[in-house]
Structure formats: structure tokens, C-alpha cells
Amino acid sequence: MQYCKMSQEQLREELNVQKTRYDAYMAKGLSYDMTRGKPCTEQLDLSNGILDESLVADVKTEGGLDCRNYGVLTGIPEARALMGAMLGVPADQVIVGGNSSLNMMHDLLAFFMLHGTSQSGKPWCKEEKVKFICPVPGYDRHFGVTQSLGFELIPVDLLPDGPDMDRIEALVKSDASIKGMWSVPKYSNPTGYVYSDDCIRRLASMPTAADDFRIMWDDAYTIHFLGDAPVEQLNLIEACKEAGNPDRAIMIASTSKITFPGAGIAAIASSPANIAYFTKLLSNQTIGSDKMNQLRHVRFLKDREGLLAHMRKHADILRPKFQAVLEVFDREMTGLDILSWTKPEGGYFISIDVPEGCASKVVAMAKACGVAFTPAGATYPCGVDPLDRNIRIAPSFPPLSQIGTAIEVLCICIKICALEKLLNK
């Protein structure tokens, strides 16, 4: 029965039931952590073969370059090809960097601040104001980068087939200070939503007042499917080229959730003009990234087929964890009309919306009961969810055995908060 249709007495009765359940869990002294989208140990073990010394017994690239020594600013050709195959981009439009895609994204935007883009020589730090569109809910560290650089962040709702394009088109058409936007186009953090091809075409072709509008296309989960293969998606770089805006798209990805988060390789892909420009800027910053680790990755993962085969092993570990979350939501929440939750087919998160004004309280209650979730608001710019209703669930790290209980505790907290809200009406 929907809570909103219950009588006051029914609500009070139900509240007592849920409080009794909550107290029972309190007594258990749980200590569960579902805060971070970290791979679990079992997932990390899938890549231990990358540590085999035999992989780097030959320290040279196919071209005969000794990966131990200096050089090769944009990454060894084999690694550029591998990351290009992952992103659907030719190797020469790819730059392979160090272990962190966040680092590459931050540095690109810092470069734009200091030097402008390939299209405009005017450094963004010389602009009166720089604004960036942030689909919400989204990834806190994206927002953090642009916040640290002093950008004004404009939240735009992320819908199941991509961000609210009507709103974005209206915004960017008239405001030249809007210099770009964040996006996690596939299995988005935290909703798992996948941008539709129609949305991608509109992003690629929309007129923008800023002549150097940039889409930070963080394809973090591009092959991170939970089934057997990744969903097909229009390639933004190709779409932008076709639409006559070739330099608009900047793709970013890494192997952090393929091999090791602490020791993977990251890459960016873009138009030839952007890659040439970034290479010039990079030449002031470094002589080159860790080529031995690039070599390890190439020899361990091999090619796109190797990548997909490896990701199927990840999916086998992650799928039951996602299912465990969804099963509890189905069981506990169906028909109550107090919770909506996403059912991702990839990525690392499930996003839920609790009744307005309840998210912070729910997370605090769960934490008091020994189950830690990502802080409420983290999925919004500056950590503030104006409706205080979104919570990110990260099922990857905890053992499967804990997930059912953790989500049950969460459901109880949601019910209590929803009931108290209804009773105080």
C-alpha cells in the first residue's frame, strides 16, 4: 500500500514496525562501507597477471623503443592503439598519460585557464566568468575540478536518455561564458543512464555562443557492462566532426576499473587539432608518462577483444552485487511510492531518489546504524542537492554477503524518514 494513502494510525503503526527493525540492526553493531566506487579485492585479483615479469622481459616496443628510458610524450604507439580501440578512436587521436584520468581532465582545464583552447588563444582565466554545465546527479570529482578553478557550475537534470537537451541548448546558445560541460555518457555515475544517439547528435551540433565550447566526455564506463557486452553508442568525436564542430569533443578514459585503480593507464582522445595543441602544452609539462606500465597493459589486455573478455570477468563479480541491491529494493519498496531507483546495465552505481528533504537524514541514520553510504548531496555541484533526495549506492567494494543487509538497513531508514515526514504534515 502506498504510504501516502495510509491513515495516520496506519502510518504510526508502520513507523513502529520499522523502528523496531532499525533497533534490531542497531544492536548488531554493523560496520559496512558502501561509500566509494572501488573495485573489490576479487576484481583486483583478475589483473594480477599484469604484474608477471615475463610481460616486460622484452622492454622494447614493436618499434624498438626502450620503454625504460626517456621519451615518447604521447604514449607508446601500442598503448595509444589499445586505448583508441576501447574508445573507438584512431590511435593518432589518442594521448596516453599516467595512471589518472582525473589528472588529465584537471590538467586540460587548467591548460584552458592558462593558455586558452586550440580555437581561442585567450586564456579562460582572463574571462570575466567561466561557466560549466554539470548534469545532475553526477560525479563529485568532476564538479570539484571546475569548482577549484573558480568556474560557476550550472546543474542540468540528467534524464534517462541523457541530459535535458532543451535546457542545455537554450543555455549555451545565448551565454558565451558557458565554456563547456561535463558528461559521463555511458552507465553514468551515479544513475547508470546511457546518453541516446539523438542526445549525442544534439550535443555535437548545437550552436554555442562560446566559440571554444568543450564537452568533457568522461567515458569512464565505456566497456564496464554488467551483461555480456557494452551498449552501442554514437561516437561523439565523429558526431562533432560531422556536425562541423570537430574540436568540441574531448574523450577521457582509463583502465582504473579494468586493471588497477592505483596503477592503471589513462588516456584522452580528441580531434587532430586538439591533440596537436595538447601535445604542445604537454611538452612543457613532462617528457613522457610511465611507458613500462603502458607496455604491461598492452601485453596483458592485448586489444579490444582482450578488453571485453576481461570485462566479462568483472561483470561476473559485479552483477550479483547489483542484483542483491535491486532485489532488496523490489522486496522492500515496491508499491510504497516513496523511492525511485535506477536499474543500470553497467557502471559502478545505482542512484536512488528518496522523498524530498530526506536524503541527508537517511544517510545519517544508516551511518548511525553502522552502514556508510556516499554523503547525501555529493552527486550535486558544491555538495548541495537542492531537493535533498538523491543518494548514490556503490555496491562494488563490500562483499556480496553484506549487501543485502546494508540495503535493508537503508530501506528501513528511508521508510522511517518517509513516515515521519508524512506524520508531520
Next chain:
Amino acid sequence: MQYCKMSQEQLREELNVQKTRYDAYMAKGLSYDMTRGKPCTEQLDLSNGILDESLVADVKTEGGLDCRNYGVLTGIPEARALMGAMLGVPADQVIVGGNSSLNMMHDLLAFFMLHGTSQSGKPWCKEEKVKFICPVPGYDRHFGVTQSLGFELIPVDLLPDGPDMDRIEALVKSDASIKGMWSVPKYSNPTGYVYSDDCIRRLASMPTAADDFRIMWDDAYTIHFLGDAPVEQLNLIEACKEAGNPDRAIMIASTSKITFPGAGIAAIASSPANIAYFTKLLSNQTIGSDKMNQLRHVRFLKDREGLLAHMRKHADILRPKFQAVLEVFDREMTGLDILSWTKPEGGYFISIDVPEGCASKVVAMAKACGVAFTPAGATYPCGVDPLDRNIRIAPSFPPLSQIGTAIEVLCICIKICALEKLLNK
């Protein structure tokens, strides 16, 4: 006999002798490369043990942290301790980064541009002008970083015991736009000079008009001795603290020329306030650097004793190469009064001064004869040596068997240019 004391006829005769020698080498079709301070293959092989999988069979730090996963922004404690032991700085004043110290230096200065320093919240990009002192001859990539950020570079002569301190003190006392300086304090690139303790005390204590003056102390060759142990040198961080300018010093180092240039670890060290400030800025840029590579380094190099033992093996390979260069200079150039050269006890370079106006021509002549040296001017800001006389010799990479010949060709070119200059007088 000194060339300047020769008669016109003697000069012409000597020129014929040297031209004949030059032509003989031309006929040999040499192809030698002495352009870059790269370790040679034999040196790289010294560190192949770092690739042993047994080193990372246990993926956890002493504190139990899985180095494969996310986290630990400032580096694993063991790596901070190792790099601290190398630099003579407590581990908690060290941040270990990725594979490139140049990258860390660039990013620190980019942070200062965008966010200011720990002492001044005013971003340097909001200043009318930012100037930086560059001891010359010096390292081209240092100059390149500050040039790319739009700084005005002020060259100051590097003398055998450090930069011209009278000049530096006078400059920084009155000009608040001078925000800092570069330095390679030990076995400097390219002279091999070592800053004296007196110079270091003056750098630490000199009054500066800028309240956030920063010394980029690139201790790139801190344990890169050619003898049996590194020369002792006053610690700049301690000297700055003692002088009441604790936040002035930023040390930088890497294992690029200890293990692998393409796959080492880099670090910065500074005051507690600076480290706290950098950590805050870093938290926007990355989740952490490659911890598996940090683990490899810690387990392979162990501690300061391990580092020094390893560097003695490098010295055994490099020493004969430096000696081969110096022997040819002694044999060819003694008494002619046309060349001065340094006799480093460490580092990667020998610096020579040819007659004024001759350096570019000498390098071009040697190149035409198949022997490539670092381009003349590279050791000066913007690649311009105003007296066109300094050339950097990098003996590390070519095989020992080539060095004698390469330097002989260089000497012949110097003689020809010097003689032609004297004859045109």
C-alpha cells in the same frame, strides 16, 4: 702555444692542420648522439631487478593498504620515507607523485598561477607581471616551464660555488614581481657546479620584496656522484626554516636517473604549511599516483644505504665516460686558451665555453660531421645564449668507445672556429 699569441701565418697553418683532421672525420660518416642526458642501456640494466614480480607479490603496504586500489594522495608512507631519506627531509614533508619531477614542478607553478601560494591567496596570473630568476647556464626544460606560463626570465650567472648572490640579492630586494628562482643545487645541469653552504644560507635568508618568493630547488642529482659518495650540502629546507622563511624552499627530485627515466617515481619536499597546501590542491587533481610503482621502488632500493649502493654502480659506468671527455680536452686544448670546461664530480653533464660567437657554429660543424651535441643556446632562457659560447656535453648515453672520437671532433670544430675568428680580426 696560445692561439692569441700566434702569428697570422701560424694561425693559417694551424687552421689547415685542423681542417685536414676535420675532413678525415667527415669521410668516416660518423653518427654519434651526445644531445641528451639519458642513462645508457647498461645503466638501465642495473635496475632490471625492479621488474621482478616477487617484489610486488605482496601488494600491501606495511600499514595494510592494497596498493592496487584507489587512494593515498601523497604517496605510500614507505615511498615518502625513501624519497625523504634521499633528500634529507622527514617523510611527512614529502609528497610522492608519478614518474616525472618536471610534471610536479610544472604543476606547482601552474597551481601558483591559478591559486596563489600558501602565503598569498592572490593567483600569480592576476599579477601584472611575474618574473623568475634563472641561473645560467641551466636546464632548458626549467626555463621552458616558466616561459610557457608567461613569466619573464632573468638570467643570472651561475658561478662555481652557486649563482651570483650579490646580483640575486639586489634583484629580489627591490622587485616584488620576482616570485622565485630555479636552481639545480648539486652537480648542476650543465656545469656540475655545487652550491656552497654560504650561498644556500644567503638564498634562505635574503630579504625579498615578494612575500611569497619560492626557490624551485631541483635536487635532480642529489646522490648522482661520480666518486664514492655525494658531496655534503646544507639542507635548504632547514636553512630556510632557520632564517625565518620556512615556506621559501621547494625541493624536487626523482628516481629517473636512479631506476628508469620512463618509469621512476618523483617527489617534492617542503615546509609543513606548503605540503598541506599542495595536498589540498592535489586533491582536486587526482586520487593518487601509481602506488604499485612506489612499492616496487621501496622494495628494490630499500633505504638511503640502498640508494647509495645503487648509485655507486651508476658511477662505475659513468666515471670512465666523463674521464674520456676530460682526457681529450686535456690533450687537445690545454694551453691554447680558447676553451674552458668544467670537471664535475657528479651529475650528467660537462659544460664548455668556446670563444664568444662560436658555439652555434661549432655545434653545426660537429653535426655536419655526424656528431650531434645539444643545440647551442639550449642552456639559456628562450634558447638564446647572448654570448653564443656555451655548449653542454652529455657523455652518459653513447658507448664509451664513441666518446673519445666525438669529443675529438668537437675539439677540432672549436679550433677551426677559434682560428677563423682570430684570422678575421
